[in-house]
Amino acid sequence: MSSNLLLHAQFPSDEALGFLRAWLTKDSVDHLENPSQGILVARKEGTDETLGFVKWTVHREPEGEEAHEELPDSCRAVYVYSLTEEMDPEDVWVLVAIEEARKGHVRYLSVHESGICGPGVGSRLLRSVMSLAEAEGTAVVLESTMGAVAFYRKLGFEIMQGLDMMLPAIGSSDPTELYEERCMVWRSDKL
Incomplete structure (x- = not known):
């Protein structure tokens, strides 16, 4: 299991992780079926071994209020939803960033341990998303x-x-425990 403190706070048991x-x-699967979402997978050449992947969503016009998905009791919903519900609207950093302009929002960038600090898998995956965003005229958040x-x-x-919260x-x-994240943005020089 990851050492990410937020992941442990949100999903503290084997049942929650399941x-x-x-x-x-x-x-x-939804990403594969939705044209405003994408997935790129890096595989080791000549094999089926996955080295990493990146998933993203292109945020277009807002589609109204998004309903929360029902979480099982094994999950700590307070740490899943409190990031947006308990903060002042001006401090909801991801939402502010997305509303600022239409952006591609990288949802997951994951690299297998064998690819970390090695062949640049994460950099190549992210640069691919950045190229797609540049062609689309969007930033990446x-x-x-x-x-x-x-x-x-x-x-x-x-x-x-930034986001700083106690977990x-x-x-x-x-x-x-203090947990910190940063919302980051990339904009092409062409934007």
Whole structure:
């Protein structure tokens, strides 16, 4: 299981993680069927081994209020939905960033451990999304854990907003640990 504190706060048990895996699978199928969403997969040459993938959504005109998906009791909904519900609307960094202009929102960039700090799989996947965004005339927005901020900066992303919140330590329910993310944006020089 990941060492990401937010993931542990949102999905603190095997049952909750099972729900997340099923949801991510459904979300990936939805990405394949929806023309405003995309997935790129990097495979090791000459094999079926997946080295990494990137998923994104192109945000167009708002389609009204989005309903929350029902979460099982094993998930901590407070840490899933509180990111947008409990904040001042001006501080809801992802929503503000998306409303600022039509943007491609990178939802997941995942690289297998064998590709990390190696052949540049993550950089190549993200550059592909950036090229598609440039051709579409959009910017790219993503949320970054603090450990990945330098990686995204090297690719030209800038920090727009930050999110700092207290979360429970892994295996705990008391919010005692500071968790930080940054909302970052990349804009082509042509925009």
